[in-house]
Amino acid sequence: MRVLMVAPGTRGDVVPMAGLGHRLQGVGYEVAIAANPAYAPLVVESGCEFRPLPGDLAELIKHPAPGAKASAGNVFSFWKKLGEYMDNAATGTLAAAEAGADVILANSVAPYAYDVAEAFGIPAIGAHLQPTEPSAAYPPVLMNSARSLGPMGNKIIGERASAGPAPYDGPSARLRRELGLRKESRATGERRRRKTQATVLYGISPSVLPTPGDWHPGLVMAGYWWPAGNPDWQPPADLVDFLADGPPPVFVGFGSSADIDPGFILDATRRAGARAVVQGVEGYLADDAIGVGSVPHEWLFPRMSVVVHHAGAGTTAAGLRAGVPTVGVPVYTDQPLWASRVASLGAGPQPIPYKKLTPDRLGEAIKEASSTPSYAHHAKSVATALSTEDGTAAVLKTLRNI
Known part of the structure; x- marks a missing residue:
């Protein structure tokens, strides 16, 4: 089986997927990882095939010194560039799938991978490193805060946040048009998958974040996906x-x-x-x-x-x-x-x-x-x-x- 992992993001998004891919290859799966070019050596070192997603998110998201505030112009520019990054990542995901895949594992910022998988008639499975599912057990991660809003508040605000606008909405909509798929927003697609209890694998330890009681059976707290070790590495x-x-x-x-x-x-x-x-x-x-x-x-x-x-x-x-x-x-x-x-x-x-x-x-x-x-x-x-x-x-x- 050919597994395509779609991992736009920074090194922290790619390393766990490379570790998981290394282990899957060890039991007979063919694994390719789509990521930014900066992480090609990391992917290849893990024994997986590298497929490029254009861009470098690390340069885009790095914060200034503590206490420094971004200007309104900088914020606008950031969101514009982030949208462009996601659009390029969506195009790269399509190209990566065209190179061959039987199943796609997509991280939490690659919902367009579901659109590509639908067009190719292959399954797509979430492979997330963050608890993206709205839950009473924790506040939504998009709030940039760990302050609980109470069980009901966490759940309601989490649902509203997941349905709100996101930088990958446009790329998902564009791909669906280009691929001849029915019109469906990214948020609607996520609600549909939630309703059908679609599988999402979380590379999170239940010892660190216990599985919430309101998660449906398709949401799996798999445990951490550790990096693939390099036996030839030597410390300086x-x-x-x-x-x-x-x-x-x-x-x-x-x-x-x-x-x-x-x-x-x-x-x-x-x-x-x-x-x-x-x-x-x-x-x-x-x-x-x-x-x-x-x-x-x-x-x-x-x-x-x-x-x-x-x-x-x-x-x-x-x-x-x-x-x-x-x-x-x-x-x-x-x-x-x-x-x-x-x-x-x-x-x-x-x-x-x-x-x-x-x-x-x-x-x-x-x-x-x-x-x-x-x-x-x-x-x-x-x-x-x-x-x-x-x-x-x-x-x-x-x-x-x-």
Whole structure:
């Protein structure tokens, strides 16, 4: 069976799909992953075929320094560019399917994959990293907040948010016209699939977010889809030397979400009295800090005392898997939810919203995370639970039942 995974988005959207694809290939499936060109090496390294989706979302969504506000013109420009990105991704998805597929697994920002699948007469299955289903159990991730509105409020606002306008509405409508499909809005299609209890696989651990009681049977909390390991990868020698030269340091990185000056970060880690590994720059920054590029979290995080990050789905999972305390600094969408889940699990202090981040607040949070034994204890308990889960099993079961 030929599986096409459609993963527009940033590295955090592609890495779990590449890990899942690697495991599916190991049991006989042919897997291709459609993603932005920047992630072609990652896909190929996982053993999957790469199919391009034009664009680079990472450059589009990166936030400015904490506290900086975007102008109205910048906001308008952002939404225009985001719409163009999604339109190109929809065109790329069609081309990727034309190259051959028997089933499509689509992430949460690729609803146009359902339109393509309908035209080709093949099944499409959601493969999401965020809890996109409206539920009483959590606030809608599009709110950029983890503040609960109460069970009824969460559900109602979640339903309204999912039916509201989105940057992929236009591309979906265009594809349906071009492919000769009946007229149907993206929101109507999602309501129809919800009514028929269509399958959506969630690459989320039920140990981190328990399956909500109001989910229908087609919504499956499969467990995390871990990255595919590269047996040939070796850590940089200067990083190995730095780690060996003192106590476990603090990791600080914000992935594709934000770009923070290393001086800001070092100010915070020094206030906490901690050594630092800073992602986004490379080489020694000072005697007490080193910068790193792309280093596998599964190797790096277990060697840290605390991990500080934007609380993206994959990075949060990696921190919990490593069993070390987390300081979440959420920037947008689902990140506030994951940061709040870490705190609810007792694996770290209360998160710091990115827009309120200061060196003093970050330093205090790092100090609290590293000096509170219960955080490390709970983090290790979550790691133990994650080690017993198999996120691939539910995916295999679904594919075998097609």
